[in-house]
Amino acid sequence: MSSEATHQARPQQQRAARTRMQILEAAAAAFAAHGYDGVSLNEVIRRSGLTKGAFYHHFASRDELALATFRYKQQQLIEQMAQAVDLDMPPLERLAALLRRRARLLTRDRSLFVVVRLGIELSMRHGPGSEYATFTDLPLQLFGDIVREGQARGEIRADLKPRPTAETIFAGVLGIDQAALLTPNQRDLPRRTDWLLDVLVRGLATPTTEEAS
Amino acid sequence: MSSEATHQARPQQQRAARTRMQILEAAAAAFAAHGYDGVSLNEVIRRSGLTKGAFYHHFASRDELALATFRYKQQQLIEQMAQAVDLDMPPLERLAALLRRRARLLTRDRSLFVVVRLGIELSMRHGPGSEYATFTDLPLQLFGDIVREGQARGEIRADLKPRPTAETIFAGVLGIDQAALLTPNQRDLPRRTDWLLDVLVRGLATPTTEEAS
Numbered sequence: 369m370s371s372e373a374t375h376q377a378r379p380q381q382q383r384a385a386r387t388r389m390q391i392l393e394a395a396a397a398a399f400a401a402h403g404y405d406g407v408s409l410n411e412v413i414r415r416s417g418l419t420k421g422a423f424y425h426h427f428a429s430r431d432e433l434a435l436a437t438f439r440y441k442q443q444q445l446i447e448q449m450a451q452a453v454d455l456d457m458p459p460l461e462r463l464a465a466l467l468r469r470r471a472r473l474l475t476r477d478r479s480l481f482v483v484v485r486l487g488i489e490l491s492m493r494h495g496p497g498s499e500y501a502t503f504t505d506l507p508l509q510l511f512g513d514i515v516r517e518g519q520a521r522g523e524i525r526a527d528l529k530p531r532p533t534a535e536t537i538f539a540g541v542l543g544i545d546q547a548a549l550l551t552p553n554q555r556d557l558p559r560r561t562d563w564l565l566d567v568l569v570r571g572l573a574t575p576t577t578e579e580a581s
Numbered sequence: 582m583s584s585e586a587t588h589q590a591r592p593q594q595q596r597a598a599r600t601r602m603q604i605l606e607a608a609a610a611a612f613a614a615h616g617y618d619g620v621s622l623n624e625v626i627r628r629s630g631l632t633k634g635a636f637y638h639h640f641a642s643r644d645e646l647a648l649a650t651f652r653y654k655q656q657q658l659i660e661q662m663a664q665a666v667d668l669d670m671p672p673l674e675r676l677a678a679l680l681r682r683r684a685r686l687l688t689r690d691r692s693l694f695v696v697v698r699l700g701i702e703l704s705m706r707h708g709p710g711s712e713y714a715t716f717t718d719l720p721l722q723l724f725g726d727i728v729r730e731g732q733a734r735g736e737i738r739a740d741l742k743p744r745p746t747a748e749t750i751f752a753g754v755l756g757i758d759q760a761a762l763l764t765p766n767q768r769d770l771p772r773r774t775d776w777l778l779d780v781l782v783r784g785l786a787t788p789t790t791e792e793a794s
Contacts, residue, residue, distance in 0.1 A: 403705060405618070485705065488701055488705065488759065489705070491701075491759055491762045491763055492616060492698065492701065492702070492762060494763075495762060495763060496763055496764055496765045497765075498763075500763075501763045504760070504763065525783075528779065528780070532772075532776040532779075533776065533779075533780065535757075535760065535773060535776055536753070536757075536773075536776045536777050536779070536780050537780075538756065538760070539752075539753055539756030539757045539759075539760055539773065539777060540749070540752055540753050540756055541756065542755065542756035542759045542760065543751065543752030543753055543754065543755035543756035543757075543759075544748075544749075544752045544756075546701065546704055546752075546755045546756070546759065547717070547748065547751070547752055547755065549704045549705060549708060550704055550707075550708060550709055550711075550713075550714045550717065551709055552709045552710075559745075560748065560749075560752065563742075563745040563746065563748055563749045564749050564752060566741065566745075566746075566749070566784075567741070567746065567749050567750075567781065567784035567785060568780065568784060569784075570738075570783065570784045571779075571780035571781060571782075571783045571784025571785075572780060572784075575788055
């Protein structure tokens with residue numbers, strides 16, 4: 369590619385990335401409100417203001433759009449969770465801060481809740497070996513790193529294996545998410561998170577002499 | 582109703598109950614294999630060997646059938662879990678035995694797995710205030726009773742509230758179920774159950790001096 373062509377491509381690429389993000393925001397709102405089956409691709413296209421041709425250039429099917437929407441909002445959620453903590457916090461305290469922040473974000477920002485609802489639907493639709501199945505690596509790495517660091521600092525039980533323990537933490541989170549689907553507006557996620565942390569933190573922590581007295 | 586009418590009604594009621602059970606078994610196999618959306622009511626009717634009229638006498642819609650199938654298999658699962666324990670077992674040991682048994686049952690009996698798959702689908706379809714939402718009372722009572730008994734025996738932390746703690750135990754179970762959807766044939770449910778119990782039992786137990794040494 370000539371230097372001139374590269375110069376022309378840049379604004380085009382930026383425009384394409386901006387369009388993609390607008391589509392994903394519109395799709396997130398739609399999937400969060402109506403679920404996978406309730407979203408019509410034509411409706412998302414109409415709201416995006418794009419022609420069908422321009423839209424299909426970005427996403428060829430509802431399934432592709434749903435996967436990209438999940439991934440986009442999952443990354444956004446994890447980035448926003450990270451703003452609640454700094455790396456000086458002891459690992460178990462950081463875990464608690466991350467999960468509490470997660471609950472508040474999901475309760476306040478309806479478009480982030482797509483991570484819960486679409487996540488469950490994609491789990492059932494895609495299953496083992498799918499691209500979607502690899503998306504759970506992101507939270508599992510986050511929790512696995514906390515476990516490893518907690519163990520290095522003697523704060524988390526040395527007998528726990530980091531990856532299985534990350535799976536258990538993530539299971540607790542997925543479970544309260546699912547329970548929250550049965551409560552109006554998922555309002556009790558912060559409360560359920562506190563209940564989970566009450567058992568989880570004690571279950572992970574290295575026992576201290578004071579505790580046992 | 583005259584005594585004669587009662588006599589005539591009994592075999593009819595028994596026959597109706599037997600037919601209902603046959604329908605529910607066929608429906609459980611279908612929902613477990615194909616999920617809510619993948620099951621055609623006509624196909625279940627065909628397999629039941631009943632006329633449409635006779636079938637609709639029992640279940641008026643796919644939704645009604647799905648709710649009844651979930652409930653029927655949920656009760657069966659909990660009854661079969663209970664066979665793994667006796668009431669002499671200390672509460673935390675009983676909890677572990679129940680959850681390990683649950684994992685084995687769900688892995689071995691495909692028709693019981695409908696409790697996981699249909700449970701998730703009904704959570705999303707029915708939501709807050711629905712009849713389905715009340716179905717979570719059964720496992721929550723089971724876990725709540727264990728927590729209360731464990732506290733009465735000094736085995737489970739006195740600072741935990743029974744109902745919220747039952748919700749947390751159930752969340753862990755729901756979470757590993759959902760993660761198992763992403764593994765082939767849900768084969769790793771027993772392993773995930775062990776990982777969960779490793780953290781859960783320590784999180785619930787009253788700390789002992791030995792532990793802290």
